Each structure stands twice: as structure tokens, then as C-alpha cells.
Amino acid sequence: MTAPPTETPFPETEEPDDQRTAIAALGHELRTLVDATVTTAAPTEILHRMADEVRGLTGQLTGRRRRRAEIPAVDEFPGGVRMYSPVTGLGSPLAPPLRVAPDGDGVVGHCTLGIAHEGPPGYVHGGMSAMLLDELMGWACYAAKSPAMTVSLGMRYRRPVPVETPLRVHARVTGTEDRKAFVTGSISTEETPSVPLVTADAVFVSPGPGRARALFPST
Ligand SMILES: CCCCC/C=C\C/C=C\C/C=C\C/C=C\CCCC(=O)SCCNC(=O)CCNC(=O)[C@H](O)C(C)(C)COP(=O)(O)OP(=O)(O)OC[C@H]1O[C@@H](n2cnc3c(N)ncnc32)[C@H](O)[C@@H]1OP(=O)(O)O
Numbered sequence: 753m754t755a756p757p758t759e760t761p762f763p764e765t766e767e768p769d770d771q772r773t774a775i776a777a778l779g780h781e782l783r784t785l786v787d788a789t790v791t792t793a794a795p796t797e798i799l800h801r802m803a804d805e806v807r808g809l810t811g812q813l814t815g816r817r818r819r820r821a822e823i824p825a826v827d828e829f830p831g832g833v834r835m836y837s838p839v840t841g842l843g844s845p846l847a848p849p850l851r852v853a854p855d856g857d858g859v860v861g862h863c864t865l866g867i868a869h870e871g872p873p874g875y876v877h878g879g880m881s882a883m884l885l886d887e888l889m890g891w892a893c894y895a896a897k898s899p900a901m902t903v904s905l906g907m908r909y910r911r912p913v914p915v916e917t918p919l920r921v922h923a924r925v926t927g928t929e930d931r932k933a934f935v936t937g938s939i940s941t942e943e944t945p946s947v948p949l950v951t952a953d954a955v956f957v958s959p960g961p962g963r964a965r966a967l968f969p970s971t
Pocket residue numbers: 830831832886887888889890891894899900901902903904930931932955957958959960963964968971
């Protein structure tokens with residue numbers, strides 16, 4: 753379903769798997785850097801030197817910049833690998849990243865959030881919990897064969913979600929009505945999966961074909 757982009761962002765001789773491995777390696781190092789950045793007590797001069805060095809590194813990421821709405825050649829859309837997703841992307845410094853797998857009639861995600869994703873001290877930012885659940889509920893729709901977009905998302909924060917703690921996210925489609933899917937989700941710790949810390953209810957809608965073409969011209 754994904755049409756190949758007209759220009760590839762890497763040389764034709766490189767296989768996507770090699771490119772994905774390199775993207776994931778850089779993503780991992782960047783996430784480690786982000787964690788070190790938000791937890792360091794390094795003195796001012798080290799921070800200034802780091803800023804200079806990082807600026808120099810950024811200058812090495814040359815070449816054509818991906819256009820808005822262009823699907824990376826290393827990705828499979830919808831529903832497959834998305835290397836730069838802010839939630840699942842192994843190449844994203846923003847992503848935990850969440851690892852997604854089928855689970856009975858739904859989907860399960862595993863991740864550990866760091867201090868970069870903190871809201872209250874020691875606990876996960878509520879917006880991050882919403883992002884994890886929104887993404888996983890999207891995957892639940894895809895797994896139920898109706899790729900769709902969120903049109904409403906209701907969150908209930910029952911207990912704070914600890915950072916630096918393995919988490920389990922779950923989502924499943926509870927019903928459908930034409931292009932609408934009704935989805936529920938929850939976050940718990942891996943240690944105590946029976947105690948939901950956050951629960952969510954959402955409505956997803958599959959765009960009609962004309963709308964989908966207009967929204968995602970690269971597919
Ligand atoms: C090839 C296309 C596939 C597209 C799928 C896209 C991504 C999924 C891909 C892979 C899945 C894998 C991983 C998950 C990835 C991401 C998950 C994160 C999800 C997001 O982060 S996503 C971003 C935030 N999301 C938006 O940016 C949506 C903005 N939105 C719109 O772009 C339009 O809304 C649209 C296009 C969705 C539908 O537009 P449309 O024109 O096709 O449909 P229309 O408006 O006619 O609504 C149809 C029926 O839904 C009812 N309805 C509408 N709104 C409602 C509401 N709030 N509550 C209850 N019912 C509602 C209507 O009342 C009507 O119902 P009825 O027919 O009964 O009257």
C-alpha cells in the first residue's frame with residue numbers, strides 16, 4: 753500500500769535493514785544523551801562545551817531533509833515499522849520506545865519511561881501517559897483491521913505512574929460502528945499488571961477513501 757518515495761533519503765546501495773540498524777543505533781545514543789542531559793549535575797563549562805560539540809554533530813546530519821507528510825523509505829505505513837515515531841520509533845530520541853505486540857484480542861506495549869518524561873517528581877507526565885495510550889489504541893484499531901485516527905480520547909489518572917519502572921500498556925477494540933471503533937486502554941507496572949494506574953476510552957474513525965488520500969498523499 754505504501755508507494756515508494758520518488759527520492760530515497762539514503763544511497764540505493766544501502767539495504768533498508770542496514771539503514772534501520774544505523775537509525776536505531778543513533779536513536780539509542782540520542783536517548784542516552786537526553787537522559788544524561790536531564791539528570792546531569794555537570795558544571796557550566798562542561799554544559800557549554802557539550803552544546804558546542806552537539807552543534808558540531810548536528811552539522812554532520814547533512815543531505816536532503818524529509819518533506820512534511822513524506823513517508824520515510826525505511827517505514828511501512830500504515831501499521832508497520834515507523835522508525836521516527838515519537839512513541840515506538842527506535843530512531844526517535846523522543847520515543848521511550850514502546851515495544852508493541854499482539855495480546856489476545858488486543859495489543860500490549862512494554863516500555864520504561866525516564867526522567868525526561870517526568871511530570872510530578874518521580875512520576876510520568878500525564879501527557880506522556882496519554883500519548884502511550886493513544887498510540888497503542890491506534891495499534892489496536894490496526895490489529896482489528898481498521899486503521900483509524902483518534903477523534904476523542906478520555907483519560908482517567910487513578911494512581912501516579914512511576915518513572916524508571918517497567919510498564920505494561922494494554923489496548924483493545926471493544927466495538928465498531930461503520931467507520932468508528934470504540935477502544936479502551938490501560939497502563940500498569942509490569943510488576944503489578946492487575947492494578948491499572950491509568951485507564952482510557954477513545955473513539956477512532958477510519959478516514960473515508962477520499963479523506964485518506966488527501967491526508968496521506970504518499971500512500
Ligand atoms: C490509509 C489511511 C489510514 C489512516 C490511519 C492513520 C493512522 C493509523 C496507522 C497505523 C496504526 C498504527 C499505529 C497507531 C499510530 C498512531 C496512533 C495515534 C493516532 C493519532 O494520533 S491520530 C492524530 C489525532 N487525530 C486527528 O488528527 C484526527 C482529526 N480528525 C479528522 O481528520 C477527521 O475527523 C477524520 C479524518 C478522522 C474523519 O473525518 P471523515 O470526514 O472521514 O469522517 P466524519 O467527520 O464524517 O466522521 C465519521 C463518523 O465519526 C463520527 N465522529 C467524528 N468525530 C467524533 C467524535 N469526536 N466522537 C464521536 N464520533 C465522532 C462522526 O459523527 C461520523 O459518524 P456518523 O457517520 O455516525 O455520523
